[in-house]
Amino acid sequence: MMDTAFTRRFDLTAPVALAPMAGVSGGALAAAVTHAGGLGLIGGGYGDRAWLERELAAAGNAAVGVGFITWSLAKQAALLDLALERKPRAIFLSFGDLAPFAPKVARAGVPLIAQVQSVVDARAAVDQGAAVVVAQGSEAGGHGAARATLPLVPAAVDALPGTPVLAAGGIADGRGLAAALALGAAGAVCGTAFVAAEESLASAAVKQAVVAGSGDATTRGRAFDIVRGLDWPTPFTIRTLENDFTRRWGPALEELARFRDVQAAAYRVAQAAGDTRTAAVIVGEAVDLVREIAPAAEIVGRMTRIAEGTIRQLRDVVR
Amino acid sequence: MMDTAFTRRFDLTAPVALAPMAGVSGGALAAAVTHAGGLGLIGGGYGDRAWLERELAAAGNAAVGVGFITWSLAKQAALLDLALERKPRAIFLSFGDLAPFAPKVARAGVPLIAQVQSVVDARAAVDQGAAVVVAQGSEAGGHGAARATLPLVPAAVDALPGTPVLAAGGIADGRGLAAALALGAAGAVCGTAFVAAEESLASAAVKQAVVAGSGDATTRGRAFDIVRGLDWPTPFTIRTLENDFTRRWGPALEELARFRDVQAAAYRVAQAAGDTRTAAVIVGEAVDLVREIAPAAEIVGRMTRIAEGTIRQLRDVVR
Numbered sequence: 001m002m003d004t005a006f007t008r009r010f011d012l013t014a015p016v017a018l019a020p021m022a023g024v025s026g027g028a029l030a031a032a033v034t035h036a037g038g039l040g041l042i043g044g045g046y047g048d049r050a051w052l053e054r055e056l057a058a059a060g061n062a063a064v065g066v067g068f069i070t071w072s073l074a075k076q077a078a079l080l081d082l083a084l085e086r087k088p089r090a091i092f093l094s095f096g097d098l099a100p101f102a103p104k105v106a107r108a109g110v111p112l113i114a115q116v117q118s119v120v121d122a123r124a125a126v127d128q129g130a131a132v133v134v135a136q137g138s139e140a141g142g143h144g145a146a147r148a149t150l151p152l153v154p155a156a157v158d159a160l161p162g163t164p165v166l167a168a169g170g171i172a173d174g175r176g177l178a179a180a181l182a183l184g185a186a187g188a189v190c191g192t193a194f195v196a197a198e199e200s201l202a203s204a205a206v207k208q209a210v211v212a213g214s215g216d217a218t219t220r221g222r223a224f225d226i227v228r229g230l231d232w233p234t235p236f237t238i239r240t241l242e243n244d245f246t247r248r249w250g251p252a253l254e255e256l257a258r259f260r261d262v263q264a265a266a267y268r269v270a271q272a273a274g275d276t277r278t279a280a281v282i283v284g285e286a287v288d289l290v291r292e293i294a295p296a297a298e299i300v301g302r303m304t305r306i307a308e309g310t311i312r313q314l315r316d317v318v319r
Numbered sequence: 320m321m322d323t324a325f326t327r328r329f330d331l332t333a334p335v336a337l338a339p340m341a342g343v344s345g346g347a348l349a350a351a352v353t354h355a356g357g358l359g360l361i362g363g364g365y366g367d368r369a370w371l372e373r374e375l376a377a378a379g380n381a382a383v384g385v386g387f388i389t390w391s392l393a394k395q396a397a398l399l400d401l402a403l404e405r406k407p408r409a410i411f412l413s414f415g416d417l418a419p420f421a422p423k424v425a426r427a428g429v430p431l432i433a434q435v436q437s438v439v440d441a442r443a444a445v446d447q448g449a450a451v452v453v454a455q456g457s458e459a460g461g462h463g464a465a466r467a468t469l470p471l472v473p474a475a476v477d478a479l480p481g482t483p484v485l486a487a488g489g490i491a492d493g494r495g496l497a498a499a500l501a502l503g504a505a506g507a508v509c510g511t512a513f514v515a516a517e518e519s520l521a522s523a524a525v526k527q528a529v530v531a532g533s534g535d536a537t538t539r540g541r542a543f544d545i546v547r548g549l550d551w552p553t554p555f556t557i558r559t560l561e562n563d564f565t566r567r568w569g570p571a572l573e574e575l576a577r578f579r580d581v582q583a584a585a586y587r588v589a590q591a592a593g594d595t596r597t598a599a600v601i602v603g604e605a606v607d608l609v610r611e612i613a614p615a616a617e618i619v620g621r622m623t624r625i626a627e628g629t630i631r632q633l634r635d636v637v638r
């Protein structure tokens with residue numbers, strides 16, 4: 001059991017939150033992380049209402065939160081009402097302006113967790129009412145921006161006295177969790193660590209690619225967003241494993257946009273077939289540390305156990 | 320006093336090495352870091368023999384090492400002989416193939432420290448005879464590659480059983496040092512933390528820009544190498560503060576190459592005048608953590624004191 005400002009605020013035993021990954025962090029995975037003592041978060045994604053209703057139901061009465069892609073939520077604000085009706089443990093917003101949503105979350109009495117990618121946005125998030133700020137580094141899987149976790153977290157901690165800061169990006173085991181705490185974070189938000197969890201909604205093909213993946217071979221770019229027709233605003237790009245698709249189209253975005261319709265059709269076929277030479281395997285640089293498919297409870301348990309052991313061993317360094 | 324495989328190997332009291340920054344890490348700075356209990360390294364840079372002789376002399380009889388840019392050293396291999404004649408505490412090589420140099424360093428009985436930017440290169444460095452491997456993340460100032468420190472270090476540690484790994488990139492205070500140790504590193508290599516040290520050879524203008532700089536506003540690219548006529552091989556780029564020069568030329572590298580002669584003349588003028596709107600301020604994302612010009616001994620002392628305090632405080636997290 002670990003004790004930080006984050007665990008106290010949310011009554012957790014593990015200072016670990018599940019990243020609300022679109023299409024991956026469903027109700028079963030979020031519930032499993034919550035039952036293991038962390039904070040489970042369902043990924044609201046790009047606004048599929050039926051999906052969100054189903055996954056909220058799948059979480060049962062586990063105390064889970066819901067995450068949204070802020071710029072996408074702005075197009076379907078009613079999804080926030082749907083989430084708030086369920087009295088979520090938290091609302092997690094990333095990638096956009098909090099201002100249109102923060103007052104409604106506050107009125108519902110739900111804590112707002114805001115994920116940011118810079119110190120300037122960390123300050124703005126607190127000004128707009130975030131109770132917890134997630135400092136997300138570029139090494140994270142999925143969408144993110146340019147700054148790295150290791151120097152961003154202490155800078156955010158210094159900029160936000162009194163607000164718990166969580167570290168996101170690059171943390172997939174207990175050593176990373178202990179490092180995040182050393183930097184002054186009150187916990188970590190982990191995505192890559194859970195993509196290959198048994199309860200994850202990622203396909204079997206994606207899970208296999210994750211456990212075989214190398215952190216030397218991930219890339220951040222826009223090709224997958226272009227082919228999927230997702231209008232991600234600047235400065236956000238998506239980190240995935242390198243594959244045939246990123247090698248072909250990463251350096252040729254204008255050409256991809258020109259031939260988008262035919263490429264999109266081919267992409268959908270590859271995705272349906274589990275062909276990860278073309279389909280995105282959305283994962284961060286910490287993928288080296290994920291070597292098996294395991295239940296989420298085991299992942300949380302091992303992460304906190306190793307973090308505790310690491311903290312104990314660090315005592316030997318100080319003479 | 321801290322005790323790791325790195326401090327034991329080099330008889331240090333602080334698990335901190337000075338990054339051998341070209342033109343910045345001279346003899347006085349390297350000696351000051353060594354006298355403070357760390358490992359001082361003179362930056363051999365791009366092969367100015369007179370500069371290296373002067374700075375080796377300036378280090379007096381302090382036990383310092385010498386770092387080289389490996390691809391540049393390949394053009395002037397005699398500089399390695401010059402360094403080895405002084406019985407350096409270590410030779411530090413980064414950015415290129417170790418094979419032409421490792422045997423000579425071994426014959427001289429000098430430990431070889433190899434800096435790498437991927438797990439694949441970490442393995443190769445040990446195969447080629449590195450005694451210590453530095454895993455350098457992209458958040459580092461100056462030259463580097465794509466992977467971030469936080470996920471790279473534990474992956475390198477796992478890949479290199481029995482070899483001490485140092486973390487480089489993003490570490491400029493005691494929290495970062497404690498985090499590096501939590502990741503399994505035996506210490507940290509720090510550049511940004513020392514650019515504004517009193518003993519640093521950086522200009523007064525650069526030191527002022529560093530203490531005022533923001534980690535949100537650094538960038539990694541090739542424009543400064545092009546204008547300086549430095550033939551850096553792929554995949555290495557240079558991280559600096561954003562300024563007028565990076566905004567103008569970062570997105571226009573072909574145009575810059577075309578007009579290089581006139582831009583190079585203007586660049587030299589700006590550099591001589593200490594005009595950091597044009598001249599490079601070579602610094603990493605951890606620049607937020609450097610807020611004053613201080614003696615190197617004070618920087619090393621504060622870093623280890625805060626790291627020790629952080630490690631002690633972490634005990635309170637484990638219940």
